[in-house]
Amino acid sequence: MEAEAHRLFGRWVVIPFYALRQVPNGDGAFAALSMGFGLYERYITSRIHKRNGDINKDRYVEASEDFERAVSPEDFERFWEMYRVGVQHYFHPKHFTKGKDKTRWGWDISENKGYKAFPRIVQKKSESDLFIITIDPWLFVQHILDRWYEHPELMDELSATALGEIQQTEAASRPALVLSAQTLSSAPDAGNAMFHQPGTGIAPRSNV
Numbered sequence: 001m002e003a004e005a006h007r008l009f010g011r012w013v014v015i016p017f018y019a020l021r022q023v024p025n026g027d028g029a030f031a032a033l034s035m036g037f038g039l040y041e042r043y044i045t046s047r048i049h050k051r052n053g054d055i056n057k058d059r060y061v062e063a064s065e066d067f068e069r070a071v072s073p074e075d076f077e078r079f080w081e082m083y084r085v086g087v088q089h090y091f092h093p094k095h096f097t098k099g100k101d102k103t104r105w106g107w108d109i110s111e112n113k114g115y116k117a118f119p120r121i122v123q124k125k126s127e128s129d130l131f132i133i134t135i136d137p138w139l140f141v142q143h144i145l146d147r148w149y150e151h152p153e154l155m156d157e158l159s160a161t162a163l164g165e166i167q168q169t170e171a172a173s174r175p176a177l178v179l180s181a182q183t184l185s186s187a188p189d190a191g192n193a194m195f196h197q198p199g200t201g202i203a204p205r206s207n208v
Helices: 003-021 029-050 055-066 073-090 137-150 152-156 181-185
Strands: 104-109 120-123 130-135
Touching: 003 029, 003 137, 003 152, 029 055, 029 073, 029 137, 029 152, 055 073, 073 104, 073 120, 073 130, 130 137, 137 152
Parallel strands: 104 130
Antiparallel strands: 120 130
8 A cells, every 4th residue: 555545544444433433332333334344345355356366256255264264154145245235235234034944134233242353143042043143343343454454555456446536626615514523522421432332133023
C-alpha cells in the first residue's frame, strides 16, 4: 500500500470504524460489519486473484485457511450466506428454515465469552433442529484490519477497484444532521459505552 493509499485507508476505513466503536451499547456493530464484509471480500478476492485462482471456487477455502482452519469452508459459506448477504442487502443478518431437512438457522452476535473472530455454528441441545451461527463482530472487524495492515500490497491488486482520490473543491453547505455528536453524547446511557451487551440472537420459530 503506497503512502497515499495508506492515508486514505486511515481516513475512509480506520477512522469510521473507530467512530462506530464509540457508539454506546455496541449499536454500531451492523454498520461495522457492513464495512467489514466489503473489505474482507476485497481481501480474499485479491489474494485469490494474485495467484490466478478461481474466485468463485476458492473463496470459502481461502477464508477457512485465513482463520487457520478454525472454521471449515462449508461453515464459512453458511456464515457468508446468512451474515454477508443479509447485512449487505438488508442491513441485517438473515434467518431461515431449510426446505430440505427443515432445520432452523439463526444468528447471534456478542462480545461475551465464547464468541470468536470467526463464525461458530452452535446446535442448541434443547432444540435439535436449531442451529445458531455466532460471531464477535468487533473481533471479526479487527481481524480484517489486521490482514490489510499485514498485506498492504493487496490494496492495489484489483485494478477495477483502485482507491479514489480526494480533490479540493469549494466548500459546500451541509444539511443539518438529525443527530449531532452533541446529541449523541447527551443521550441517556451515552457515557456507559460498555460494548459487552450481546446482540439479539434471531432464529425462525419452531415448527412444533
